[in-house]
Amino acid sequence: QVQLVESGGGLVQAGGSLRLSCAASGRTFSLYGMAWFRQALGKERDLVSGITWSGGLKYYADSVKGRFTISRDNAKNTVYLQMNSLKPEDTAVYYCAASRLPAELGRRQADFGSWGQGTQVTVSS
Secondary structure, eight states: OEEEEEEOOEEEETTOOEEEEEEEEESOGGGSOEEEEEEOTTSOEEEEEEEOTTSOOEEEOTTTTTTEEEEEETTTTEEEEEEOSOOGGGOEEEEEEEESSTTOOOSSGGGEEEEOOOEEEEEEO
C-alpha cells in the first residue's frame, strides 16, 4: 500500500488558480500511475486527470481540458494538479489515487488501490 496526503485546496474566486499536491509514501511511487478524482456534494466521484508512471501519458476529463495540468516528480514522490481558470462547478473534494498495479493507469475507481483523504476546493462566483 502507498499512503497519500493531499494539500493545496482552499477558497478561490472564479478565474483564479490553485495547485494541488499529493505526497506519497510507502511502496515505490515511481512505478505506479496516479490520478486525481473529485466529488462534489451530493454527486458521484469523477475522474479528473491521470498520469502514467513515467509522466509520458496524461489524460483529462473534457470538463477540465485546457485548464488543468497534471504532473509528477518521482524524485519527490509527489503528483500535482495545476488548476487554472477555475469555475464554480469545479468546487469539490479532490482526491489523489494510486494505481492498484504497477505500470498501470486505468480510468475507473476500481483501478486504483490507494486513496488520499481529500482536499476541499471551493470556487466562488
